[in-house]
Amino acid sequence: MAPRIQSPSSINTYKQCPRKYYYSYIEKLPTKPNIHLIRGKLVHTVLEDLFKISIEDLDNSNYNEKLKNRIQNMLVIEWKKNEQQLKRLGLYKDDLQFYFDETMLMVLNFMNNFLYRVESRIKKGESFREAFKNLTPLTEKKYISYEHKVQGFIDAIEEIDDEISLIDYKTSKTARISSEYKLQLAIYALLYNEKHKKMPHKVGVNFLKDVTHYLDVDEELLKLARFEIEQIHMSTETNEKDEYPMKPGPLCRWSTGQCDFYNHCFGKK
Ligand code: SF4
Numbered sequence: 001m002a003p004r005i006q007s008p009s010s011i012n013t014y015k016q017c018p019r020k021y022y023y024s025y026i027e028k029l030p031t032k033p034n035i036h037l038i039r040g041k042l043v044h045t046v047l048e049d050l051f052k053i054s055i056e057d058l059d060n061s062n063y064n065e066k067l068k069n070r071i072q073n074m075l076v077i078e079w080k081k082n083e084q085q086l087k088r089l090g091l092y093k094d095d096l097q098f099y100f101d102e103t104m105l106m107v108l109n110f111m112n113n114f115l116y117r118v119e120s121r122i123k124k125g126e127s128f129r130e131a132f133k134n135l136t137p138l139t140e141k142k143y144i145s146y147e148h149k150v151q152g153f154i155d156a157i158e159e160i161d162d163e164i165s166l167i168d169y170k171t172s173k174t175a176r177i178s179s180e181y182k183l184q185l186a187i188y189a190l191l192y193n194e195k196h197k198k199m200p201h202k203v204g205v206n207f208l209k210d211v212t213h214y215l216d217v218d219e220e221l222l223k224l225a226r227f228e229i230e231q232i233h234m235s236t237e238t239n240e241k242d243e244y245p246m247k248p249g250p251l252c253r254w255s256t257g258q259c260d261f262y263n264h265c266f267g268k269k
């Protein structure tokens with residue numbers, strides 16, 4: 001069997017629990033939508049679209065307020081577009097409002113961090129439009145390596161002052177580059193390096209509740225990516241369920257939810 005194309009998320013799923021990988025990527029069992037998935041997608045759309053808007057009406061005197069208003073409006077519109085899907089989650093009205101408010105804080109925090117960078121460039125002599133253009137990343141780029149049989153979507157690629165950074169946006173509670181995130185970033189660096197034949201300088205996670213945390217890209221990071229990709233291909237050669245053991249842990253069931261495959265593993269409880 002030809003090795004299937006893996007991704008940072010499939011590799012991390014396997015490392016979390018091989019049986020979960022089996023159900024997700026081999027049996028491809030349906031999963032239930034949840035607020036974190038819907039909200040994550042929605043925020044990504046807003047942040048991607050932000051850099052496509054016209055800035056013709058903005059200048060040094062008005063950009064700050066107008067950009068803040070704009071991102072708030074974009075979130076409201078995107079939230080509305082997903083209203084039916086959000087309703088189907090069956091959350092209490094207050095809980096849904098909490099998530100909306102929290103998401104608004106995230107996009108405003110993103111904007112404040114962005115505006116801070118715009119302002120620094122203006123202080124160095126650029127106009128607002130020059131600064132906006134120079135700080136605009138390439139967004140949502142799909143990379144695929146047929147050599148390593150792995151793919152990934154990079155949220156933002158920045159090339160600023162001759163420094164290339166690959167950024168992933170996260171809505172997570174904790175602003176820390178965990179081993180899962182590190183692997184995801186390492187794979188992005190590998191994909192970028194293979195396609196463009198040059199190393200990015202940094203990879204990072206923009207924690208939307210916080211700031212961007214970076215890692216330097218070096219040969220060690222690429223080695224980690226190559227090693228983990230090799231491991232997953234070796235571990236997933238077969239389609240036999242028994243070869244994907246269950247790895248019970250706190251992510252099987254927690255106070256407010258459970259793994260999508262809990263009933264398959266443990267029956268209805
Ligand atoms: S319920 Fe637990 S053991 Fe079963 S697939 Fe999910 S994480 Fe793995």
